[in-house]
Amino acid sequence: MDLLLTYDVDTTTPDGSRRLRKVAKICEGYGIRVQKSVFEIVCTEPQRTLLEHRISQVIDDTLDSIRIYQLPQHTLDDIRHLGTGPHPTHRADHII
Numbered sequence: 589m590d591l592l593l594t595y596d597v598d599t600t601t602p603d604g605s606r607r608l609r610k611v612a613k614i615c616e617g618y619g620i621r622v623q624k625s626v627f628e629i630v631c632t633e634p635q636r637t638l639l640e641h642r643i644s645q646v647i648d649d650t651l652d653s654i655r656i657y658q659l660p661q662h663t664l665d666d667i668r669h670l671g672t673g674p675h676p677t678h679r680a681d682h683i684i
Contacts, residue, residue: 611646630664
């Protein structure tokens with residue numbers, strides 16, 4: 589499945605900054621960062637479930653916001669991109 593994941597973690601405290609780094613690290617294990625708080629992810633349903641579980645264990649749900657958009661299959665294969673930034677190949681092998 590193709591996902592677009594965005595997050596907004598409250599970083600007004602040192603604990604918030606730690607949560608931000610943890611959320612980013614989790615997301616890096618699943619997808620490709622295309623903007624500071626935006627990831628494009630290709631995964632299976634079990635991987636999505638694990639991703640959501642791992643993030644929910646880190647965030648403060650009274651301060652932080654995670655949005656996951658499930659896109660139609662193979663949407664990430666046909667992205668129009670303008671300007672700088674990564675031009676990732678989502679279904680190729682990636683070294684992490």
